[in-house]
Amino acid sequence: MHHIEIRNVTLVYDTPNGRVPGVRGVSFATAPSEFLCIVGPSGCGKTTLLNIIAGFLAPAEGEIRIGGKAVTGYGLDRGIVFQDFAQLFPWRTALGNVAFGLEMKGVPKAEREAIALEQLRLVKLEKFAGAYPHHLSGGMQQRVAIARALAYNPAVLLMDEPFAALDALTRDEMQRLLAEVWRATRKTVVYVTHNVAEAVYLADRVIVMTPHPGTIKAEVPIRLPRPRDPLSVEFLDYQKQLLRHLTQKEEAR
């Protein structure tokens, strides 16, 4: 049984230089609780694809099904985390940000704050519940954003290069934390990144995309036990394999 199903999705951008395909004929599916990474260079349409799954963009062709139901527009069945730290509402505390989705659902104040605090504990930020975003470091802000996306208990977590703007050390720490959070919550995750090592560390399966137009180049299941050791030979082999897919010259079409 599939959880997320993408069938033959195509999206075309209208630009001053004519119609440019953003993604063309993309199909894939995820199992429930699968961690799927989409890897590709900038301009390969991976963020576009994520925005289509999130419902911010409507595809020109094809369809998205989640749990068997066709998806149009955004909904509370999907949580989303962006790359930009500015995604948090600066006028709300960490707790207020995390509680926002529950507030929209009409969950009573005491209850939603208890849930939000629980989510902050999951990302190890319960001590900063009362802090405003501008008092938190970039890594902490992204952790709040993850807690916020999980708080209203969506079945799917969509992540658009959430750690790309962090320094290398913080990024390692965040990847470990995300792996833990994923194990604890068993969400289906679609994670977009251009960082190959990150994909191998996190994913059950990696989809490699290439640009002009954005299409799927390869699918690589990562069969490594968790927690993964980024210095093991097998880990490095997977990295090499993905890099090969990314750097290979495209055959003439």
Added chain:
Amino acid sequence: MKAILSILAAAAVYEVVARGGWFAAALVPTLPAVARTLWAMLADGTMAGHALSTLYRVFAGLALAASFGLVLGFLMARSRAVERFFLPLVSVLMPIPSLAWAPVFILWFGLGDTATVLVVFYAASFPMILNTWTGARAVNPLWLRAAGAMGARGAELFWKVIVPATSPFVITGLRLAFQRAWIAVVGAEMLAASDFGLGWVIFDAKEFLNADVMLASLAVIGAIGFAFERLAFGALERATVMRWGMVRAAKA
């Protein structure tokens, strides 16, 4: 400390000029004379009366302008049709100084509060409209997406995301509106008030060459403007946009 020294230096220069005997004492009164006049006007309550009438007029006009500007600004940001209709009107009316309307308002509504409040309203409306409009359009699209993904719609999206996200601009707009209103009220009172008001008292004092009354009222006008600027708006900013770390957004 240095600030006090520089003020003392400026006061000393003025005092030398005032006591030098080059100008008539009525025109350039010494600072002690100004202080005595100020004290006398404060003690017998006349200054309070003038200040209260001025404050009443400025806040009546400002309240009208703020509500009008907020509503119109948000409507313009949300609807292309409203924006297209009002933007040309705003750009045509804005360059006309509010006080240029004073004679017309006086003619239509007579000397008194109505004309003054209308002048203040005219002066204060534009910063409110423009800042609300700009702010509501400049809301970070990421916040709208995040809120949308979390199920915020319609009124909730407006009150819980768009309004707080716009608030740095709105507060700056209020601040500008107050500055404009404060200038406009003094000018309008000189032209349109008939018995009370800080602007009127300064203008009236000119007739009798009471430079000490003028300088004393000037001090009160400056003090009230300063107090609102620093205390009222400062406190409002500290409670909202500064606490949220959004000050830079408003200045940009």
Added chain:
Amino acid sequence: MSAASVLRAAFPLVVVAALWEITAHSGLFPPRLFPPLEEVAATLARLTAAGILPHHAAETLFRLAAGFAIAAFAGVLLGIAMGRYRRAEDLLLPLVSIGAPIPGLAYAPLFLLWFGLGNTGSIILVGFVAMFPVIQNSWTGVKAVKEIWIRAAQTMGADERRLFRHVILPGALPYILAGMRLGLAQGWRILVAVEMLAAVPWGLGWLIFGAREFLNTDVMLAGIAVIGAIGLALERFVFQRLERYTVVRWGMMAA
């Protein structure tokens, strides 16, 4: 601008004009107080043809130019001195911070008392009022010049004079221009009001205030139209152009 966008911009003005016409012709208000637009237009044409309106406008613009010249010159000088030299900053900043928030018009009667009702009083007042934003912005601008630009210029051998000419002045220019723009706008507002108070024989402010005595609402509205047009022209044609040639071209400010 395309024909469609001109039409779109004109549409709301036409609607408001139509509402005005309906009100004016409805007889709700006495026509002396609420004249129809054709009467205002006729007055505008008559006063322009007779040379009266141009004379008023010329007097007003002369006072504005003279006052603003004082403000721009003294303001930039003082502001840059404050930004560059500690002493100047210590001495002037407190005075500027106290003087700036006082509405310029509040000084008007005092200045008229000291310098007389004619040109001198109003020009000095315009200069004085317009100077504050110029000082404040020039000062901020000098402070905002990036330290790395100064260091780079110094390592490339710029002395104090060339540093000023080639780094500090252009670096601070976006702020200085913004200050001048604010100053001119403030000076303009003050000038119109002061002309009403000062009872000078010529000037647009006086024209509209004087017209009140004779219930000449058409003259007042014609005067207001000219005042608005001048205000718009100052904003659009003087400063936007200046900015486009300098700071926008350098990518320091969005157009």
